[in-house]
Amino acid sequence: MRQRVKGVRRLQRSEYATDSVTLARRLLGCTLVRAIEDGPCLSGVIVETEAYCGAPDLASHAVGGRRTPRNEAMYAQGGTSYVYFTYGMHFCFNVVCGEVDVPLAVLVRALEPVEGIEEMKRRRASGRKAMALERLRDTDLCSGPGKLCAAMGIDRALNGVDLVSDERLWIEPGAETSQIATGPRIGIGFAKEWVEKPLRFWVKGNPHVSGRSK
DNA sequence: ATGACGATTTACT
DNA sequence: GTAAATCGTCATA
Numbered sequence A: 001m002r003q004r005v006k007g008v009r010r011l012q013r014s015e016y017a018t019d020s021v022t023l024a025r026r027l028l029g030c031t032l033v034r035a036i037e038d039g040p041c042l043s044g045v046i047v048e049t050e051a052y053c054g055a056p057d058l059a060s061h062a063v064g065g066r067r068t069p070r071n072e073a074m075y076a077q078g079g080t081s082y083v084y085f086t087y088g089m090h091f092c093f094n095v096v097c098g099e100v101d102v103p104l105a106v107l108v109r110a111l112e113p114v115e116g117i118e119e120m121k122r123r124r125a126s127g128r129k130a131m132a133l134e135r136l137r138d139t140d141l142c143s144g145p146g147k148l149c150a151a152m153g154i155d156r157a158l159n160g161v162d163l164v165s166d167e168r169l170w171i172e173p174g175a176e177t178s179q180i181a182t183g184p185r186i187g188i189g190f191a192k193e194w195v196e197k198p199l200r201f202w203v204k205g206n207p208h209v210s211g212r213s214k
Numbered sequence B: 001a002t003g004a005c006g007a008t009t010t011a012c013t
Numbered sequence C: 001g002t003a004a005a006t007c008g009t010c011a012t013a
Helices: A020-027 A117-124 A145-152
Strands: A031-034 A042-053 A081-086 A090-097 A104-115 A169-172 A180-183 A200-203
Touching: A020 A042, A020 A090, A020 A104, A031 A104, A031 A145, A042 A145, A090 A145, A104 A117, A104 A145, A104 A200, A117 A145
Parallel strands: none
Antiparallel strands: A031 A042, A031 A169, A042 A104, A042 A200, A081 A090, A090 A104, A180 A200
8 A cells, every 4th residue: 555654554444434523523633645646745634624414414415315426425435535526616525434325424625735735836726717826825725625626636536436545545644633613514505404503623723724714 | 308506716896 | 795607417307
């Protein structure tokens, strides 16, 4: 198995075999790593997540047990990635957790960039909806689910891959985060009694979290 | 076959 | 603050 740095391990299968709230908190402080062929490794510390809670969750793509070609990856085993395309232009990256056929997932909403920052800038400054290169601050690189996918080169080719074994994308554990803030999830105003539930988690005071959390 | 819309981002008033 | 960009997906027919 490819490792970025000797002695740094990945999160293992058993650590994904849990509910989405537990994993959403656990992922804060962990490092998402993207290995690019013929390029530098891109990585960032996860600083903002959201838990999606399966069939009862009115905000989940799997609400009511809905199972379609698009959200099939949510029903895979814990440790699988779920990448979807939305608004005709953005990708969002989720970590599936729990057991097979139970559609739990954690949306990764923001990273604090660590490795490959210049490459992330280039990726964020090219393409259609792109911010001008000179305008890009480090806190603009990965401070949102669509932004971090653009910066990290995460697209539909990485949907459904196994983060425990894939050579292009994985997660390394971090120290337990002490200062965790919670609040309602973003962009799910349609979800009725699930709108206000505190299922978004972020590292308190971190400048790399998405706009409304700062 | 058609149409409504989205777990967003950016630019602009 | 508001609106535009942009297209795959899914429910309906």
